[in-house]
Amino acid sequence: MSAGNKIDQTARLAKTVSLETPDTLLKYDAIMDGAPMGILFTQDGIMLQANASFLEIMGYQSEQLLGKPASLLFFSIPENYLEIGRIAGPALTAGKAFRADIQASRQDASLFWARFSAKAVNRNNKQDGTLWFVEDVTLEHLHEQQLRQTLEEQRAIFDSAAVGILYSHQRTVARCNERMASMFGYSAEELLGRSTRLLFRDEAHFGELSRQVYPALKTHGSFSTELQMPHRDGHLIWVHATGSQVQGSTLVGDEVIWIFTDISARKAAEEENRLTLLELEAVFANAAVGFIYTREHKIQRCNDRSAEIFGYAAASLVGLPTISVFPSELAYQEFRVKAARVMDGGRSYETEVQCKRKDGSLGWCHLHGKALNPADISQGSIWIVVDTEVTRRTREQLAESMRELEALVENASIGILFTKDRKITRYNPRFGEMFGYPDGQAIGSPASIFFSSQDEYEAFGQMAFPLLSTGLSLQTELYTQHSNGQKRLWVKLIAYLADPKDLSKGTIWLVEDRTGFKASEAALQKAQADLLQAEKQVALGSLVVGVAHELNTPIGNALMAASTLSELCQDVSASIARGDLRRSQLDSYMLDVTSLAALMTRACERAAQLVASFKQVAVDRRQAQRERFNLLDLLQDSVLAHNQKLVQPGWQIEYQIAADIVCDSYPEPLSQIAVGLVENALTHAFVGRSHGNLRISVELVEGQIALSFSDDGIGMAPDILARVFDPFFTTRLGQGRSGLGLSISRNLATAVLGGDLTVTSELGQGTCFTVHFPQIAAQQI
Secondary structure, eight states, X not given: OOXXXXXXXXXXXXXXXXXXXXXXXXXXXXXXXXXXXXXEEEETTEEEEEOHHHHHHHTOOHHHHTTSBGGGGGTTOHHHHHHHHHHHHHHHHTTOOEXXXXXXXXXXXXXXXXXXXXXXXXXXXXXXXXXXXXXXXXXXXXXXXXXHHHHHHHHHHHHHOSSEEEEEETXXXXXXXXXXXXXXXXOHHHHTTOBGGGGSSSHHHHHHHHHHHHHHHHHHSEEEEEEEEEOTTSOEXXXXXXXXXXXXXXXXXXXXXXXXXXXXXXXXXXXXXXXXXXXXXXXXXXXXXXXXXXXXXXXXXXXXXXXXXXXXXXXXXXXXXXXXXSSXXXXXXXXXXXXXXXXXXXXXXXXXXXXXXXXXXXXXXXXXXXXXXXXXXXXXXXXXXXXXXXXXXHHHHHHHHXXXXXXXXXHOSSEEEEEETTEEEEEOHHHHHHHTOGGGTTTTSBGGGGSSSHHHHHHHHHHHHHHHTTTOOEXXXXXXXXXXXXXXXXXXXXXXXSSTTOGGGOEEEEEEEOHHHHHHHHHHHHHHHHHHHHHHHHHXXXXXXXXXXXXXXXXXXXXXXXXXHHHHHHHHHHHHHHTOOOHHHHHHHHHHHHHHHHHHHHHHHHHHHHHHHHHHTTOOGGGSOOEEEEHHHHHHHHHHHHOGGGGSTTEEEEEEOOTTOEEEEOHHHHHHHHHHHHHHIIIIITTTOSOEEEEEEEEEETTEEEEEEEEOSOOOOHHHHHTTTSTTOOSSTTTTOXXXXXXXXXXXXXIISSSEEEEEEOTXXXXXXXXEEESBOOOOO
């Protein structure tokens, strides 16, 4: 700009702003030229004056700019010119200052950020123009943009971080990300403003950590630790916490950034690994097998069991050359070469070798080894050592036992058969001899060849399978088929599974030829039947003799009375015919007739009683009345009513019967049995005694009653005990006893009550009769 033009412009501006004195003009001009910011004067949208700083900022010469419209400053972005006019116009019109950062265009069309500050020269007259102050704030905007981007990135990191981030101010949560809040079971909003004490188990835990944190922050500016902290639901989580003092904070711990990492999974894995290691150590130390770690041909580590196998203490075995446990150098080298060849390929090597103990003795061991690192076997190998000396001896003993068993099978006197899937797999010579299949001719044949028909075989299978399939043995007798098809054999069969847990292993059959025994048994049964028939004949003869004997006396007496009466009648008839019948003779006749009639009556009554008793031997329940009754009441009423002797001094009867036992049976026959047994005891058990004890007791088990009559009398000899229930058997023959009492009682117990009557006795030890019968009698068919 020329000096003349500059003076003219300054004068014009001074006039506009009422600067009248030359001194003031000079000062103003100095301000324009020396101002560090651009200054522009516009009037009606035309640029009239600009200082050097403005021209430099815009990249123009004065003649290129002055007198031109102000829109030239925004020629590449005209919308910004319109925007500044829209914003600045109202403010300047109102007499207010205007300030804004807007992008403008330099002469070279490059854009830059300009800070425009403007004010009307005369707020009362806008036409007087506007004074603009312009600063290039491009770098400031760039810095702001970079800062904003950095803040956005940090905010994204803060919000999306996989770790918890917490900013604490004066021990209060000033800010935290969602990861931090969710780690402890909260939302970020719930934690804001809360005391950091919330994140600790208790006050003591909070105070303890504080005592560690503050010295570390003061000395190093940061603190790091691993600790357990409570989750909102109460369970504890492991976290790694790192705290850093905020730069510029004046008080230690006043502002701290905390980074929290949830390491619960890692801690759990560490604990699991620790427990696994403890378990492995326990296995290593207490295993029933030996463990040895070898490296560079030396024993580096071993457990107590391996040392024990080789006769060492564990400490003294460690460090020894591996060759120490081998019988010789040659044996060790052979073993080493074979093992290396296998383990080089990453495989396990196992073998059974003789090893040397500390005392020089040899023992067999099973060795199983694997390289610690198959890619480099020089890192050593792990060996499992099992003492097989006892096992080896056991195997040898088992082999010997198997040989002995084989000899036993081959030479057994009974047949032994092995079958699998219903086919014959093996049998011993005796079996082949028994069925006519020598030299294994039947091997591979179906087992049905020993049966006369397939139906018979299938029926046997249906009987055997349920037992054998459950692991039970089968014992039976069979009528089997010989190989010739004609001969049949009776055999005793015992079968069991070779392995009860696996049916597919087959079945073992022990077969004994019982054909000869069966023939002997049949002969014996015939002899027994003949003997039984003879005994029946004898019993029938005894019965006939008994009946004849018992009836002989009353019938004989009646016959004698009748014949005597006949003779007396003949005498009286003769006297009447002769006419010499005297009164004394008639009186004597009448007395004799009366006496003989009485004798005949008693004899016939006795005979009738005997016949009635004999008929009771064959009594059945159809003649008895079934009723419900109390057992104790029935026995007490029956026994005392028929046996007054028991109430006399010296005699005692004891009842051991529950008062609530009620039976549904036949009370009259039971009462008759009870009376008969008590009468039998009083008659036979206490001979020669005027005192005695009788006990009547009952046992009720699952609806079955055992009614016992026990006495402390003289007991019975074995020969008497064997015949006590025989009809007409009595030890008081000729003393008014028929010998039918016990026989009748037993018949009543079996035929009417549906039970039985048994007796036990020893001479000098008393006798016990027991009536067995159901509490509820069976229905009559």
